[in-house]
Amino acid sequence: MFNGLRNFFSNKAASKSIARSRLHFVLVQDRTGLTNEEMASFKSEMCSVIEKYFVIDKQGFDIEYKRETEMTTLVINSPIVVRRQEGQKHSAGSKHKHKQNQNNKAQTEESSDPQPVVAG
């Protein structure tokens, strides 16, 4: 309890949050078998494909290779600032952020090479 209060007031993230995000990073690497560079280029290519249709928050763009009991899924999490509409301009810094999480799931087999597919 005391430590909880201490963490709360010092605004210091509990060390387990650090562990979680570090694990997240190594597991995506381990599970996909992609190198840092490959993952970076996959992310930027993915981003540019989605950007063709939506204005997205690149900061929040994240890729997760998630194992569930029955299947393994590739989760592409791309916060959408706003839907692109014809004849209308949008600035990414707009104050009215509609944070919609669009989860595009591509299912891959555990042992096969990941084949990312963006479902509409």
Next chain:
Amino acid sequence: MSLKNGTNNSKSTGQIIVVTSGKGGVGKTTTTASIGAALALKGKRVLVADADIGLRNLDVILGLENRIVFNLVDVAKKVCKPQQALIKSKKSNNLFLLPASQTDEKDVVDEAEVKAALDQFRREFNFILVDSPAGIEQGFKNACAAADKALVVTTPEIPAIRDADRVIGLLTARSVEPLLLINRLDQNMVRRGDMLSVEDVQDILGIELIGVIERDENVIVSANCGEPVVYNPKSKAGMAFNRIAGRLCGESIPIPDLGADSIWGKIGRLWA
């Protein structure tokens, strides 16, 4: 006592469960010995087999190190009869040890030989627990060769979880059902946000949880004495291993809520 006392007409009745982890030192051998002893306490006929060839230790955890004559390699190579290599536990008439060889190399046997060696014990035992070596090389493959299920042992730490994740991938590819066992959890550290919680580990690894063992000094005391911790009815670890044995027998025993995130942990997570 007849060893040919099958419980039904089917040729193979016992299940083979491999205890594995990827990373070394997370408690595979203690888990194998403790769950083996707990199942025997429930009246099941249990064989615990040490597949860590060259680095055996299951014998000392069970206090049977001075009784070894033959071993798993001898059974696999048909140097002796299968029964000749088995050592009965001092504490139970239902618990037997098949030790590993201490002098051979890990790759002296192959998967088919180990599978054949272990499969022949299915008729006589309800459970065959196989203590796997650390790593994901030949020794691991041999240990998994005959397995129906796997207990994946991890501690709530990054290296152990990362390696467990690798092992889960390999087990799934081999169609061995993985079950998660979280070892050495410290409730106080979880409460103050300095240890990954059961929920966190389960969420990351995404497989069914079979049980959680808290950090408990009694495990070391028991190992010193060569008696599995389940014989100490007051120890937290012993009770937890007994509950896992019950779950393996199909009993519905809820997993106690061990240091679930406190409000501060939750706030800390939102903050991060």
